Amino acid sequence: MTISTPAGLAAPKPRVPALSVEHIAVHFGGLVAISDLNFDVNEGEVLSLIGPNGAGKTTAFNIITGFLKPTKGTVRYRGTSLNGLKPHEITGLGLVRTFQRTSVFQTISVFQNVMTGLHRRGRSSLWDTLLALPQERQSEKELRDTAHEILKLVGVEHRAADIAGSLSYGDQRLLGVALALAANPTMLLLDEPVSGMNASETAAFMRVLTKLRGMGVTILLVEHDMPMVMGISDRIVVMNYGRLIADGPPAAIQGNPEVIQAYLGVGAKKRARD
Amino acid sequence: MRRLLPLLAVLAFASIPLWLKDPYLLNACVTTGIFIIAAMSLNLLLGYTGQLSLGHVAFFGIGAYVSALTSLGFDIELFGGIRVVHEPWPVWIGFVLAVIIAGICGYLVGKLSFRVRGAYFVIVTISFAEVVRLVALNWVELTQGPLALTSIPPFTLGLPGLGYLDLYGKAANFYLVLAIGVVCYVIISRLTRSRVGRAMVALKENESLAVSVGIDVTRYLILAAVTSAAIAGAAGSLYAHYLRIIDPDVFMFLYTVTMVIMVITGGKGTLAGPIVGGLIFGFIPVVARSFASPESQWILYGALMILIVFVLPQGIVPAIERWFGVVDENEGRAKLEPAK
Numbered sequence: 001m002t003i004s005t006p007a008g009l010a011a012p013k014p015r016v017p018a019l020s021v022e023h024i025a026v027h028f029g030g031l032v033a034i035s036d037l038n039f040d041v042n043e044g045e046v047l048s049l050i051g052p053n054g055a056g057k058t059t060a061f062n063i064i065t066g067f068l069k070p071t072k073g074t075v076r077y078r079g080t081s082l083n084g085l086k087p088h089e090i091t092g093l094g095l096v097r098t099f100q101r102t103s104v105f106q107t108i109s110v111f112q113n114v115m116t117g118l119h120r121r122g123r124s125s126l127w128d129t130l131l132a133l134p135q136e137r138q139s140e141k142e143l144r145d146t147a148h149e150i151l152k153l154v155g156v157e158h159r160a161a162d163i164a165g166s167l168s169y170g171d172q173r174l175l176g177v178a179l180a181l182a183a184n185p186t187m188l189l190l191d192e193p194v195s196g197m198n199a200s201e202t203a204a205f206m207r208v209l210t211k212l213r214g215m216g217v218t219i220l221l222v223e224h225d226m227p228m229v230m231g232i233s234d235r236i237v238v239m240n241y242g243r244l245i246a247d248g249p250p251a252a253i254q255g256n257p258e259v260i261q262a263y264l265g266v267g268a269k270k271r272a273r274d
Numbered sequence: 275m276r277r278l279l280p281l282l283a284v285l286a287f288a289s290i291p292l293w294l295k296d297p298y299l300l301n302a303c304v305t306t307g308i309f310i311i312a313a314m315s316l317n318l319l320l321g322y323t324g325q326l327s328l329g330h331v332a333f334f335g336i337g338a339y340v341s342a343l344t345s346l347g348f349d350i351e352l353f354g355g356i357r358v359v360h361e362p363w364p365v366w367i368g369f370v371l372a373v374i375i376a377g378i379c380g381y382l383v384g385k386l387s388f389r390v391r392g393a394y395f396v397i398v399t400i401s402f403a404e405v406v407r408l409v410a411l412n413w414v415e416l417t418q419g420p421l422a423l424t425s426i427p428p429f430t431l432g433l434p435g436l437g438y439l440d441l442y443g444k445a446a447n448f449y450l451v452l453a454i455g456v457v458c459y460v461i462i463s464r465l466t467r468s469r470v471g472r473a474m475v476a477l478k479e480n481e482s483l484a485v486s487v488g489i490d491v492t493r494y495l496i497l498a499a500v501t502s503a504a505i506a507g508a509a510g511s512l513y514a515h516y517l518r519i520i521d522p523d524v525f526m527f528l529y530t531v532t533m534v535i536m537v538i539t540g541g542k543g544t545l546a547g548p549i550v551g552g553l554i555f556g557f558i559p560v561v562a563r564s565f566a567s568p569e570s571q572w573i574l575y576g577a578l579m580i581l582i583v584f585v586l587p588q589g590i591v592p593a594i595e596r597w598f599g600v601v602d603e604n605e606g607r608a609k610l611e612p613a614k
């Protein structure tokens with residue numbers, strides 16, 4: 001498989017931190033979006049970051065992937081500090097995100113979308129390209145093969161030739177994940193991937209996620225769909241008003257009164273009692 | 275078909291001097307060809323990366339002046355009484371220097387303005403063109419200012435064992451322009467149909483997403499700016515040695531506008547777009563001359579442009595491609611080979 005799998009990270013999962021978010025604070029002028037955020041994501045783990053709207057989850061993603069600079073604090077990935085790195089350099093380290101709002105290259109084909117996402121895997125130099133050397137053809141062929149594999153993996157292979165903007169909402173979200181996979185992640189950050197999806201699209205997405213976890217990709221998931229979060233997460237951290245209020249396995253989070261109070265609401269409280 | 279079409283087009287163009295003997299029309303072919311090369315270079319920036327350079331003629335003019343001055347030589351005094359004398363060099367060195375120096379200018383303008391893009395880039399390019407025009411106009415010792423650089427030598431063709439052949443004639447210049455045009459087309463085509471081109475389109479389409487998959491956006495913007503400026507410089511050099519006289523009017527804003535019109539009507543972001551648009555708008559003045567006064571020619575020019583943009587907002591080439599159902603995978607607008 002072409003999605004790279006970190007060697008020696010198969011189950012049982014060792015508790016080696018892959019990503020460390022160390023006392024991050026983010027201020028937008030007077031607004032404190034994140035006051036103090038501190039957590040680790042272990043290698044191969046599926047960690048969900050949940051919390052009500054405006055809690056600062058997307059902001060945390062923007063910090064981790066270099067789209068925003070934190071006011072305070074550091075993020076480390078596999079020991080490397082991400083301070084001062086540009087977003088594309090962070091992607092180069094294997095840390096790849098998706099966006100909360102649907103993000104695909106709208107006017108080009110699904111296949112070309114993935115080909116574009118494969119950018120960093122191309123092995124031809126500028127001269128190979130200009131002089132049409134064999135290396136160029138070889139590299140392009142490999143990229144095309146990989147693109148087909150990735151489309152198959154996320155299940156939008158049958159739409160490969162269509163313009164991305166013409167896909168259904170759910171398929172566009174899946175293509176968004178395909179784009180992230182194309183960038184060869186060892187860790188994937190998914191920002192509300194199933195919001196707005198119908199039940200069958202959500203189920204399809206869950207299958208993809210399960211496959212990825214099986215391949216050893218570390219996953220940080222932001223999601224409001226509680227059955228999904230509870231079903232797939234190894235661990236959950238809960239944010240409210242820019243700080244963490246809980247950290248633990250799904251069962252513990254479900255029963256945590258502060259979390260129920262802050263986020264899950266009355267319905268969940270009832271479920272937690274059952 | 276897709277592969278054959280460019281070849282057939284080159285053959286058709288190459289046949290023109292064989293049957294077209296009217297010097298006025300042949301002259302129009304040469305100048306149109308030069309402007310098509312310039313429009314192709316603009317298309318790389320505008321059509322693929324989505325950056326509008328409204329000072330593109332600066333690179334064209336710089337190419338023209340660099341090439342002319344290299345082949346004419348000059349003798350100037352800089353600040354502090356330092357005298358710089360340059361003996362005339364062969365024209366082909368002028369051409370190479372035109373490409374390199376225009377490319378360096380593209381790099382600098384790109385570096386300056388790509389931090390903040392969009393409108394800012396438009397303004398920087400316009401200002402740059404105006405500054406260069408003022409230098410050409412006022413540095414009389416070097417450029418002769420409004421008096422123009424005259425007697426610029428033509429390109430020469432070295433024939434082994436036979437000495438040199440000056441390319442004075444219109445037909446000879448036509449073939450020169452065609453040859454350079456083909457080389458520029460191949461360069462642009464290879465770049466845009468590779469992962470370089472995909473990166474450029476990605477940053478035009480959705481910059482955050484491009485960055486998130488690991489594309490170094492600035493690098494590809496600069497690459498596009500340098501290549502684009504270098505090719506415009508090549509066109510400028512061809513222009514100088516064909517007309518054999520240039521003055522600061524080569525920096526006219528109207529020339530940039532002409533290039534933009536050629537690209538947009540033909541279809542930006544397509545390889546054939548600037549050629550189709552260039553042919554139409556290069557020959558309108560020629561066709562219109564027979565029945566319209568110069569003023570009404572401009573009206574015709576404008577009306578046709580507005581008509582094309584309204585009826586075919588994406589340009590002529592994409593419309594034709596859709597009509598015939600041919601679409602180029604590598605230009606990213608649609609179908610691909612059947613899935614394996």
Ligand SMILES: Nc1ncnc2c1ncn2[C@@H]1O[C@H](COP(=O)(O)OP(=O)(O)O)[C@@H](O)[C@H]1O
Nearest residue numbers: 028031033051052053054055056057058059060
């Ligand atoms: N670029 C920004 N400028 C100013 N305020 C912002 C910006 N991005 C987010 N915020 C604010 O920060 C807070 C956290 O937002 P966000 O991270 O999007 O929350 P979540 O993803 O958890 O719903 C909100 O109050 C939001 O309005």
Ligand SMILES: [Mg+2]
Nearest residue numbers: 057058059100
């Ligand atoms: Mg959010």
